[in-house]
Amino acid sequence: MRVLFIHADFIEYEAKSKAMKDAEEIKEKKERYEECLVSFISVEEGDSSIVEKITEEIEDVAEKVGAGRIVLYPYAHLSNKLASSEEAMKVLNELEKILGKKYEVHRAPFGWYKSFIISCKGHPLSELSKEIRGEVKEEESEALKAEKRTTYWYIMDLDGNLHSVDDFDYSSYPNLKKFVNYEISGTRAAKEIPPHVKLMQSLELSDYEPGSDSGNMRYYPKGKLVKALIEDYVENKVIDYGAMQVETPIMYDFNHPSLKSYLNRFPARQYVVLSGKDKYFLRFAACFGQFLMMHDATISYRNLPLRLYEMAKYAFRREQKGELSGLRRLRAFTMPDMHTLAADMPQAMKEFKKQYQMAIDVLKDFGLELGDYEVAIRFTRDFYEENKEFIKELVKLVNRPVLIQMWDERFFYFVLKFEFNFVDSLDKAAALSTVQIDVENAERYGITYYDEKGEEKYPYILHCSPSGAVERIIYAMLEKADMEAKKGKKPMLPVWLSPTQVRIIPVKDDFIGCSIQEMDFLRNEGFRVDIDDRDLSVSRKIRDAEKEWIPYIVVIGEKEKEKNMLTVRIRGDGVREMKREELLSLLKKETEGKPKRKLPLPPMLSQRPKFR
RNA sequence: GCCACCGUAGCUCAGCCGGUGGAGCGCCACCUUGGUAAGGUGGAGGUCCCGGGUUCGAUUCCCGGCGGUGGCUCCA
Helix, strand or coil, X not given: CEEEXXXXXXXXXXXEEECCCCCCCCCCCEEEEEEEEEEEEECECXXXXXXXXXXXXXXXXXXXXXXXXXXXXXXXXXXXXXXXXXXXXXXXXXXXXXXXXXXXXXXXXXXXXXXXXXXXCCCXXXXXXXXXXXXXXXXXXXXXXXXXHCEEEEEECCCCCEXXXXXXXXXXXXXXXHHHHHHHCCCCCCCCXXXXXXXXXXXXXXXXXXXXXXXXXXXXXXXXXXXXXXXXXXXXXXHHHCCEECCCCCEEECCCHHHHHHHHHCCCCCCEEEXXXXXXEECCCCHHXXXXXXXXXXCEHHHCCEEEEEEEEEEECCCCHHHCECCCEXXXXXXXXXXXXXXXXXXXXXXXXXXXXXXXXXXXXXXXXXXXXXXXXXXXXXXXXXXXXXXXXXXXXXXXXXEEEEECCCCCCEEEEEEEEXXXXXXXXXXXXXXXXXXXXXHHHCCCEECCCCCEECCEEEEEECCCCHHHHHHHHHHHHHHHHHCCCCCCCCHHHCCCCXXXXXXXXXXXXXXXXXXXXXXXXXXXXXXXXXXXXXXXXXXXXXXXXCCEEEEECHHHHHHCCEEEEECCCCEEEECHHHHHHHHHHHHCCCCCXXXXXXXXXXXXXXXX
């Protein structure tokens, strides 16, 4: 329903002629009402099921402007998806009846061309429009209610026994306790800005962008580099795993039949793009493009498991404003998204387990070990009854108790799912890696393969994000670094992700020349090196380098030149003298097997602007 | 969407119980040529978020907006 409210000194209207055959019969053609809230109403499809909600909204407005008299004025011109005239009449009559209990209500005739004169009061609330929608929301909350009724929570221990979440002994697993609280009851976090927000700003990684919508961040050169390296890393990982990288559009037609029904399964709000007369939504994952591609492909059982992968940049979810938080929860984010077609459940489970292991490995390379995150495994009761041993094996692989959520019935499109959840210092949990076994969408999208007998079949689809959103990885790394700093450790990023890996500090200008030589030596090996050539004291330059979390700081002066050695300050590990080759092999060791990218900033610090 | 807090220099913030504003950092200049977490001096830089009200006078008080953040609801 769409409503335009005008708080009026008076409205006067006159029914002129019938606009349709089944216009209602009327006695009085002309009416005038003083001091009233005029509600111009377009009844839309499905409104008859949300009359209650509509009355609440209208009452809300009437109360705000202090109106005791309401004029309901059928007005078809606010919407392009009008309800049938029968439904519209029904809704209007009901509104009149319900509102009539509290207010003096008048209704202008339905189905007539009318002339009217209105005098709007002109105060701030005197003009107001509302779109009242309930259809999707109602369905969703029903589903949610049902989910809550039939959801069971457990902790599974290493022997595969299920414990009630209330009775489990969490003394060795404080973070699991926090995670369980967060999942089941929600937490009251302290009123604080999350530590990673200050870090992302002070390290010049990323920042809020006031010129965009909330939750759309800007990334400074260092942040862009870290992000790009994470993306490179995940991309390499899934390609090694056997995925085929593709690229798909970021916006889709609202009215595409498969997408439409899938959208209804996803309650999150979308960004809508209006282009001419057409309406599109921005993708919230890479599912659509990949599914549509798979739909058109000719697939043999020999091709399975078949894996498509895309770095969804961006995925858009129009989260509620108050829910946005730094890099933890965004409206535009970067998500590696892989979909695997599996012939049958055994193959799907085999893939699931491999991807589970891959996720563990991936997080480890970002410095997030088992114990830095909590594991949740969710499934339907049927799946569990048939595959108890499989679940136990998953728990053994992480070697720690796991939160279990079980549903009597399947509410979502999957029968099995896991996530790795990072628990931060404010006791908030955020999902990182996840894999799901989808039993619904192959059919919805018409994705099929031909089996050994040449018969066309629906495969299972695994959704996998091996790392979770790239921004969330940065969030988790920064939050973890902050926790370590609070324990007295020096916070840092893994060396392969450090924007500057080696900072060279010449003791005075005379040594800039040989600093450049040292820089070039390491740079030719693919490392990111810069030189602090600013006119500042050595200790000041050290301080700045430490504040940037630079893993290796090299001071070059007379001593070094004479002895042909480097004095290297290793982050968190004191100062050591070494040959340049030794530093090189340290760097190689720290970054082995990881992607490399060039320094995204001028190597001379005097050339750099401050972004903050 | 609801609630709370905040909005003053590029950044972090102080201040004004009403008389058109400060600090530190950063930036610029000069001095200093340095040895492992801040060398010194000086300078430039402001629509005190916007609109209205009260007042002789509002950055300050009041009302209303807008923006930001945090919490709640929500989170496939």
